[in-house]
Amino acid sequence: MRIGEAAAAAGMTTKTLRFYEDSGLLPAAKRSSNGYRDYHDDSVARLEFIRRGRAAGLALTQIREILSLRDAGEAPCAHVQDLLSNQLAELDHQISELMALRSIVAGLHATAASGTDASCDPEQICSYL
Amino acid sequence: MRIGEAAAAAGMTTKTLRFYEDSGLLPAAKRSSNGYRDYHDDSVARLEFIRRGRAAGLALTQIREILSLRDAGEAPCAHVQDLLSNQLAELDHQISELMALRSIVAGLHATAASGTDASCDPEQICSYL
DNA sequence: CTCAACCTTCCCCTACACTGGAATGTCAAG
């Protein structure tokens, strides 16, 4: 199958497939006689795996690690479990940071909303912020 | 005061101050006879304002808007209140997205943790992901 | 024959907020 078909099957663009090949996420596709990339169903499965990983918030470098392990013949499941574990911790961290930020901003907003025009002095640069 | 002092006082690098000047967040500093930038305490206050804005998660473009209003002599408080309001909505959105992602990843992690070695087939590319 | 729809490589561009480094100038201390 040609790149356009493979891309459509995986819900990506042809640009993305070439980018993944350049990035080492996809092995270099074999070429037809006309020089066109020729993909097998396996490639689509691999692309879908990448898609699922991205949807889980994994970075391409992490997905590349998983695929490299697998390509080396190792079962990457333990590694994947580690990654997911880290990812979970990372998400918890991000969420708590954002919630802390939210409470700061909410406080600022409340203060700003309660300010009178008198307190809003151009010289003060919004001192509550 | 020279750029290094001002930067230290504001907890930034000299690179950052020059960057802010280029970006229109700081007015062009007046120069000493040797060509060095010469900062006043006001600049440090302004830098600290920028820092607080950044800490509140505002983008430099938003901070620039606030400062521009103030520089134009308008009290920017109403605008700041709008920005904070939007920022709050944005944070809520980000938090809910991250929490949704977290529950997906938690599910994947639980599945991965429950997998036996037998289910961990190198050919399967960790089918649970 | 021609046209549209594919494909190829190549290089640059995006947003964000800086950061690094080169080449050069200034100044106070030892």
Added chain:
DNA sequence: CTTGACATTCCAGTGTAGGGGAAGGTTGAG
């Protein structure tokens, strides 16, 4: 005199995940 710590400008790169578009080759249909 020299050394070291400052300062200046300017250009280029960082990381992320591709996107835009040029210039050209290939193929099937009408």
